[in-house]
Amino acid sequence: MQGGWRACGPRLWLRHVDKRVKVKTRRQEHRGWLLSVDPVSASLVLVNLVESRASVCVVMGHAVEEVELLQDGGGETGEHIWSFLNPTPPCSLDA
Amino acid sequence: TVATTEAAGGDEEELQQEQHARSVLRERFLRCLLAMNNKKVRFNMHENVTVEATFGSSDIDVLNFQVSDLHTPIGVQKEALIRSQDVISFTFDA
8 A cells, every 4th residue: 555545545444444553654653543534635543542541643644655454443442432532422414 | 338337337336435435534534623622732743843732623625723822942822823734643632
């Protein structure tokens, strides 16, 4: 996926969501659970749970050099992570 | 013509899937932006520059971030816009 993160498109981005990923930029490397990818800017939202707190990192799409899948999400991971960001679990805007 | 109709049908389905993926991702991203509001955020910028500020919001294209109390090396800027092109990543604690 080198160099082509922006070109991957929303369907491939969605397949990475709720999974643990490694994101490389020119100088740094970030790891975390992928909460979402902004389809407009291709930026990634990564979350790491540290001692019952959530540390959130947004990596800007233009700076991404490589994204690697590390681990599939396990069961409650997604909801568990959202509980740190929102008092209520996410519901669809369509509902 | 059957083949072209089928191809068009496939494209239509693909487009719908893509639009659905786009809307799911965008909604989740917007919820993250909401969660960032009023949080102390650390911006990692080019040339190893790190600045801290209180996150406000971003514009719809995510071209600029609106922040308050931006701590720069030459002082604290009460209100500021940060160009997203100048940012590599940013972090906050939820």
